[in-house]
Amino acid sequence: MIPAPLRLRLDGDALVSNWRFLAATSGPAACGAAVKADGYGLGAQQVVRRLAGAGCRDFFVATWREALALADLGVAVSVLHGVREEDLPAALAAGSARPVLNTVQQVRRWREAGGGACDVMVDTGMNRLGIRPEDVAAGLLDGLTVETLMSHLACADEDVPLNALQRERFAALAGRTAAKRMSLANSAGIALGADYAFDLTRPGIALYGGVQAAAFAAQIRQVVFPQAQLLQRRLVPAGQSVGYNATWTAPADTEVGIVNLGYADGYLRCFSGKGLAWAGDIELPVIGRVSMDLTALDMSGAPHLAEGDWVTIDYSLPQTAARSGLSQYELITGLGARFDRLWE
Numbered sequence: 001m002i003p004a005p006l007r008l009r010l011d012g013d014a015l016v017s018n019w020r021f022l023a024a025t026s027g028p029a030a031c032g033a034a035v036k037a038d039g040y041g042l043g044a045q046q047v048v049r050r051l052a053g054a055g056c057r058d059f060f061v062a063t064w065r066e067a068l069a070l071a072d073l074g075v076a077v078s079v080l081h082g083v084r085e086e087d088l089p090a091a092l093a094a095g096s097a098r099p100v101l102n103t104v105q106q107v108r109r110w111r112e113a114g115g116g117a118c119d120v121m122v123d124t125g126m127n128r129l130g131i132r133p134e135d136v137a138a139g140l141l142d143g144l145t146v147e148t149l150m151s152h153l154a155c156a157d158e159d160v161p162l163n164a165l166q167r168e169r170f171a172a173l174a175g176r177t178a179a180k181r182m183s184l185a186n187s188a189g190i191a192l193g194a195d196y197a198f199d200l201t202r203p204g205i206a207l208y209g210g211v212q213a214a215a216f217a218a219q220i221r222q223v224v225f226p227q228a229q230l231l232q233r234r235l236v237p238a239g240q241s242v243g244y245n246a247t248w249t250a251p252a253d254t255e256v257g258i259v260n261l262g263y264a265d266g267y268l269r270c271f272s273g274k275g276l277a278w279a280g281d282i283e284l285p286v287i288g289r290v291s292m293d294l295t296a297l298d299m300s301g302a303p304h305l306a307e308g309d310w311v312t313i314d315y316s317l318p319q320t321a322a323r324s325g326l327s328q329y330e331l332i333t334g335l336g337a338r339f340d341r342l343w344e
């Protein structure tokens with residue numbers, strides 16, 4: 001295979017270190033891992049192998065296709081979007097994956113199909129997916145083999161009364177079902193404190209270097225380091241412009257480098273004139289418009305760089321989110337298929 005001119009350097013130690021930190025912070029609760037969207041774009045197979053090796057036992061994906069892509073690993077996978085009619089054959093045949101039932105209809109479908117162990121999502125105030133607490137109280141789940149009863153926090157990254165309200169509504173369901181475990185907290189939920197952890201936590205973004213809670217900033221390590229290869233460098237004379245629509249004009253003769261990275265790779269146009277790359281500790285600011293496959297960098301500080309050299313794109317999730325206006329989730333899940341993904 002031809003090596004791609006752009007790559008993600010993926011720090012496996014940082015991934016495992018983040019999980020261990022979140023597991024420790026979850027106290028006596030078990031700590032799982034959300035690996036939907038192909039492990040938030042890193043590659044779910046590789047993420048699951050590493051976290052399973054570190055002791056993680058519960059994995060969460062969105063769809064059955066995502067679950068089947070992990071089937072050979074033999075780990076327990078919960079499918080957050082539940083079970084549609086189209087999913088039933090795969091769901092009934094799945095070895096270690098089970099649905100998270102979200103609606104009355106999904107519960108009925110799973111019962112009638114003779115499905116085995118399942119999880120159930122209860123809506124405690126987000127009004128996204130999940131059955132109503134009243135339906136639980138009315139016996140909807142009686143007789144079902146429920147492994148984990150879960151709910152999801154709408155505003156875990158904010159200090160708002162809805163968090164405590166959701167926690168109380170969820171806690172009130174303890175003992176009302178045969179569920180073996182209860183689970184409420186995502187990454188930010190873990191930071192809300194021990195009474196949000198219940199029996200199992202479900203971090204996603206923080207595993208991959210996202211910082212949703214200031215209290216975690218010092219412990220969460222960056223995992224994903226995008227790098228791009230220099231295709232050309234040129235001296236742009238003072239007064240000439242660079243890129244589409246000529247949005248940047250050289251104030252003086254300027255050394256400019258063109259790297260193989262663009263918005264088709266998830267490096268969106270909001271980085272035009274705002275993004276940053278690094279050659280070692282030398283800053284290389286993005287100049288002009290980000291194109292589909294190319295981005296121009298001010299190479300003034302790096303006269304030693306030549307065609308074929310690699311630069312590292314500044315992609316610390318919290319800072320890059322602040323600079324770009326994109327969320328940390330968008331930043332990481334948007335990194336495209338053209339990157340080689342290299343674990344170290």
Ligand SMILES: *Cc1c(COP(=O)(O)O)cnc(C)c1O
Pocket residue numbers: 034036080152185186187188202203204205206
């Ligand atoms: C995505 C997801 C998570 C993980 O959320 P993060 O904010 O990435 O930690 C946990 N639970 C559910 C139901 C999810 O959809």
